Amino acid sequence: xxxxxRVTTLLAAVPESRxxxxxxxxxxxxxxxIGRIAGxxxxxxxxLFDEAHAVAERLQDKAGHAFLLTSYGRLCGLAGDVGQxxxxxxxxxxxxxxSDAVFEFEMHSVLAHAQLAVxxxxxxxxxxxxxxxxxxxxxxxxxxVGHSTAPxxxxxxxxLASAHLGRTAEAEAALEALLAEESERALQALYGTHAFLxxxxxxxxxxxxxxxxxxxAVELAEEHGSVFSRVEAAAFLGAAELADGxxxxxxxxxxxxxxxxxxxxxxxxxxxxxxATLADAKLAAGxxxxxxxxxxxARELVDRxxxxxxxxxxxxxxxxxxxxxxxxxxxxxxxxxxESVDALTAELGSDPYRRIAALERAxxxx
Numbered sequence: 001x002x003x004x005x006r007v008t009t010l011l012a013a014v015p016e017s018r019x020x021x022x023x024x025x026x027x028x029x030x031x032x033x034i035g036r037i038a039g040x041x042x043x044x045x046x047x048l049f050d051e052a053h054a055v056a057e058r059l060q061d062k063a064g065h066a067f068l069l070t071s072y073g074r075l076c077g078l079a080g081d082v083g084q085x086x087x088x089x090x091x092x093x094x095x096x097x098x099s100d101a102v103f104e105f106e107m108h109s110v111l112a113h114a115q116l117a118v119x120x121x122x123x124x125x126x127x128x129x130x131x132x133x134x135x136x137x138x139x140x141x142x143x144x145v146g147h148s149t150a151p152x153x154x155x156x157x158x159x160l161a162s163a164h165l166g167r168t169a170e171a172e173a174a175l176e177a178l179l180a181e182e183s184e185r186a187l188q189a190l191y192g193t194h195a196f197l198x199x200x201x202x203x204x205x206x207x208x209x210x211x212x213x214x215x216x217a218v219e220l221a222e223e224h225g226s227v228f229s230r231v232e233a234a235a236f237l238g239a240a241e242l243a244d245g246x247x248x249x250x251x252x253x254x255x256x257x258x259x260x261x262x263x264x265x266x267x268x269x270x271x272x273x274x275x276a277t278l279a280d281a282k283l284a285a286g287x288x289x290x291x292x293x294x295x296x297x298a299r300e301l302v303d304r305x306x307x308x309x310x311x312x313x314x315x316x317x318x319x320x321x322x323x324x325x326x327x328x329x330x331x332x333x334x335x336x337x338x339e340s341v342d343a344l345t346a347e348l349g350s351d352p353y354r355r356i357a358a359l360e361r362a363x364x365x366x
Contacts, residue, residue: 021055025064028052029071036075037226039264045075063103066092070110078228080268080306082117089114101138102145105131109154116157117269119309119348125161128154152178152191163200164310166351171200189225192217195233202240203352210240218253231257231267231274239277239314242284251281272298273311276318283322291322313353316341317360324364334364 028048035045049072056065073088089111096107108131115124131154135141145151155178163171175197182188198214201207214237221229234257241250258274261267275298283291298315301307320337323329338361345354 018059021059022061022064025052025055025059025061025068028055029064029068032068032071032075036071036078036266037228039227039266040075041265042079045072045079048072062095062099066095066103066107069095070107073114074110077114077117077308078266078269080271080301082114082269082308083305086114086118101134101141105134105141105145106148106150108134109150109157112154112157112161116161117308119312121161121164121349125158125165128158128161132158149187149190152182152187156191156193156196159200160196163203164348164350164352168200168204168352172197172204175200185220186224189217189220189223189229192229192232194220195229195236198233198236198240202236202243207240207244211237211244214240226266227260227264228267231261231270235267235270235274235277238274242277242281247281247285251278251285254278254281268306269308270311272301272307273314275301276311276314279318280321283318283325288322288325291318295319295322310348310350310353313341313344313348313350316344317356320360320364338364 028051031048032040032045032052034040035048049068052068052072053065056068059065069088069092073085073092076088077085089107093107093111096104108127112124112128112131115121115127132151135145135151155174159171159174159178162168162174175193178191179188179193179197182191182193188194194213194217198210198217201210201213214233217233218230218237221233225233234253238250238254238257241253254274254277257267258271258278261271261274275294279291279294279298282288282294295315295318299319302312302315316337320334320341323334323337338357341357341360345357
């Protein structure tokens with residue numbers, strides 16, 4: 001980060017040319033990328049984006065503009081503003097349409113991630129599938145993106161969307177294949193393959209498998225991963241530990257993840273989900289007031305459109321459970337909360353969430 005800032009300072013004293021403008025743009029994009037991984041204040045990120053955007057406008061460089069948008073959008077998304085992420089990804093994809101195949105592929109990979117972030121599961125899967133199909137179809141594209149992490153990440157997005165759309169066996173097979181192909185542990189941490197396998201297996205009810213992959217994900221993230229990878233792995237493992245009934249393990253891993261995300265201002269798109277899972281753990285331990293406090297925070301974030309949209313389901317479901325646990329539970333309030341869960345499952349089109357919601361209704365009816 002220090003070296004990138006030094007570049008921008010030195011360029012201020014150099015006569016302007018296309019080359020110096022390109023350096024100004026790329027140094028600011030690099031600062032945004034570093035900030036996404038290491039954490040950066042929202043105001044500082046916006047300032048860097050505005051400066052870089054002005055440079056990109058002067059350069060009239062579509063590729064530079066697109067990469068700026070994806071860097072800033074992804075940073076915003078991972079910090080919780082998934083709507084901004086999608087807006088940036090859609091605009092970047094427009095810049096890429098009709099250009100070279102590598103550029104198009106990279107932009108479509110980012111778009112799939114952004115669509116997943118806002119809960120557009122079917123479009124996310126279709127976008128990722130289109131991008132991956134192009135890699136196989138277009139001559140020379142596989143070789144051109146061979147050293148890029150985009151194909152691996154695109155396969156992960158495709159797998160998670162597939163799992164939610166009722167294709168859990170395909171999702172699991174895709175992630176297992178990625179693990180078999182990529183033995184380097186640092187890349188496994190980057191892709192989050194074990195973490196997403198943990199989530200896919202939890203959704204299909206295979207808790208031993210979910211826990212094994214979740215614990216491996218946390219181990220790899222601690223050894224080789226970024227702050228984001230560590231929070232992501234912990235969020236998925238925490239949910240699996242809770243589903244398995246280990247309240248202590250779930251609470252411990254999730255509290256550490258929440259503190260890390262907030263301290264470093266990254267991976268905050270998991271914040272509502274982590275809060276909801278922690279609330280479920282507290283409720284299971286008999287701490288209704290603690291659960292209510294956590295859910296109050298989570299619901300406020302969801303109401304503001306913060307966090308990945310799939311996490312809104314966890315928050316809504318935890319709210320139902322809290323209301324149902326009250327000694328003098330309000331049947332009307334519980335039914336209203338269940339209707340909110342049903343509306344979310346309809347919006348997302350997630351098969352596992354639809355099944356979980358139905359089971360919760362049946363449990364409360366008995």
